[in-house]
Amino acid sequence: MSTASPNKQPQEPIDEESLVGMPKFIKSWRQAYGLLLAWLVVLVLLLFWFSEVWS
Amino acid sequence: MSWLDWTVLALSQLLIVVYGVWKSRQDRDMQSYLRGRNMSWFTVGLSIMATQASAITFLSAPGLAYTDGMQFIQFYFGLPIAMVILSAFAVPLYYRLNVYTAYEFLETRFDLRTRTLAAFLFLTQRGLAAGFTIFAPSLILSSLLGWNIYYTNLVIGAIVIVYTVSGGTNAVARTQKTQMAIILAGMGLAGYYVFTSLPSGVGMRETLTLAGKLGKLNAIDLDFDLSSRYNIWSGLIGGTFLMLSYFGTDQSQVQRYLGGQSIAQSRMGLLFNGLLKIPMQFAILFVGALVFVFYLFQAPPVFFNRVLLEETRQSSVSSEIERVEVDFASAVAVRRAAAFELLELGEEDAAGLAKLQAAQATVDGLREEAKAVIQKGNPKADTNDTNYIFLNYVFDFYQPA
Numbered sequence: 169m170s171t172a173s174p175n176k177q178p179q180e181p182i183d184e185e186s187l188v189g190m191p192k193f194i195k196s197w198r199q200a201y202g203l204l205l206a207w208l209v210v211l212v213l214l215l216f217w218f219s220e221v222w223s
Numbered sequence: 224m225s226w227l228d229w230t231v232l233a234l235s236q237l238l239i240v241v242y243g244v245w246k247s248r249q250d251r252d253m254q255s256y257l258r259g260r261n262m263s264w265f266t267v268g269l270s271i272m273a274t275q276a277s278a279i280t281f282l283s284a285p286g287l288a289y290t291d292g293m294q295f296i297q298f299y300f301g302l303p304i305a306m307v308i309l310s311a312f313a314v315p316l317y318y319r320l321n322v323y324t325a326y327e328f329l330e331t332r333f334d335l336r337t338r339t340l341a342a343f344l345f346l347t348q349r350g351l352a353a354g355f356t357i358f359a360p361s362l363i364l365s366s367l368l369g370w371n372i373y374y375t376n377l378v379i380g381a382i383v384i385v386y387t388v389s390g391g392t393n394a395v396a397r398t399q400k401t402q403m404a405i406i407l408a409g410m411g412l413a414g415y416y417v418f419t420s421l422p423s424g425v426g427m428r429e430t431l432t433l434a435g436k437l438g439k440l441n442a443i444d445l446d447f448d449l450s451s452r453y454n455i456w457s458g459l460i461g462g463t464f465l466m467l468s469y470f471g472t473d474q475s476q477v478q479r480y481l482g483g484q485s486i487a488q489s490r491m492g493l494l495f496n497g498l499l500k501i502p503m504q505f506a507i508l509f510v511g512a513l514v515f516v517f518y519l520f521q522a523p524p525v526f527f528n529r530v531l532l533e534e535t536r537q538s539s540v541s542s543e544i545e546r547v548e549v550d551f552a553s554a555v556a557v558r559r560a561a562a563f564e565l566l567e568l569g570e571e572d573a574a575g576l577a578k579l580q581a582a583q584a585t586v587d588g589l590r591e592e593a594k595a596v597i598q599k600g601n602p603k604a605d606t607n608d609t610n611y612i613f614l615n616y617v618f619d620f621y622q623p624a
Contacts, residue, residue: 182315182318182319182486183485183486183487184315184318186485187487188485188487188488189263189488190487190491197310197311200490200494201310201311201494204303204494204497204498205303205307208300208304208497208501211502212300212443215296215442215443215505216442218440219440219441219442219443221435222431222432222434222435223435223438223440223441
């Protein structure tokens with residue numbers, strides 16, 4: 169027995185590669201993910217520097 | 224409280240609820256009510272952050288920095304990694320299956336029993352957690368207003384139920400966006416006030432020196448130590464799995480990003496969270512480090528849960544706690560003098576630094592002694608006062624007339 173809602177609207181086509189709303193310089197999702205991971209590396213390095221300088 | 228305090232409190236509560244319900248007034252079908260599907264990435268992102276950061280976060284995180292330094296920030300290192308994995312794999316999956324909940328996927332993949340079990344576990348866990356989430360602001364409001372804590376719980380619970388039921392997912396997300404802005408502005412103001420209430424001559428450089436030399440700015444620990452709760456490895460490895468489970472399978476979060484206008488907006492909301500979470504947590508923990516420096520110059524209580532401390536003063540161990548409090552007051556005065564001395568001599572002065580660190584160790588030891596006495600007076604007492612440190616600071620120095 170399924171409990172799926174009978175009111176559910178039909179699924180619209182999904183454009184998984186759509187970048188609508190993203191800054192223009194980002195050309196793909198892979199690039200966006202890479203930038204976020206690079207941001208993590210920068211943050212970790214900054215925090216490491218912060219700890220070393222003030223401890 | 225003055226009439227201005229009352230007006231701000233009443234208007235903010237009313238406006239948040241009315242705004243959320245008004246913005247979601249056009250949601251008349253089940254799709255919009257349950258899932259939203261008209262939110263921008265900014266609303267999705269802030270709503271995700273607000274869902275994770277309850278009042279408890281904002282009360283306890285500065286306390287953690289006060290007691291253990293800023294190492295708690297490493298707990299969030301796995302979050303951006305989890306956001307990338309979820310954006311790449313989970314979001315497209317949920318969109319393709321056109322589900323309202325994360326557990327609907329389980330029915331598609333396995334069977335109804337699996338879905339029911341997961342949904343039951345989620346509702347039980349979330350129901351229990353909601354008790355604490357409502358209790359934290361109730362504790363503050365009841366203390367400030369002198370209200371009965373049970374009625375305060377009921378009032379806050381009723382407000383939340385009214386706007387959730389009447390407005391649906393959109394109202395929740397939009398209300399959270401407003402709450403997040405208010406909370407962040409409040410934390411910023413609190414940080415500003417702590418900093419400006421430091422003694423003259425103690426600027427940002429001196430503040431960082433004192434906090435750093437006493438081990439409160441130790442944000443990164445590179446040692447792979449299984450007994451250490453927070454280090455870079457536990458953050459990156461454990462944090463990633465923890466965040467994957469929380470953001471990927473907890474309906475309170477899945478509902479937030481499924482409310483995006485499109486798959487791109489949902490993904491951007493998650494990435495926005497990954498972008499800002501660590502800097503936001505750094506700012507909150509830094510406020511805790513500022514509070515620590517503030518209490519180097521202003522006498523703190525030996526134990527920050529004042530109700531429990533007062534109970535101990537009235538108990539059979541009253542003489543013991545009084546003795547510890549007297550010793551603690553002397554140790555705090557010595558530490559204060561040592562802090563001023565170090566600032567005068569310069570941070571490179573080894574003797575001055577050793578003196579300050581020894582004074583801090585004495586203060587820490589007396590705090591532990593006080594906790595032992597409290598435990599002796601009441602074996603059931605919770606002697607972890609981390610959650611009360613920031614609250615204590617706010618009450619001590621900004622209690623309304």
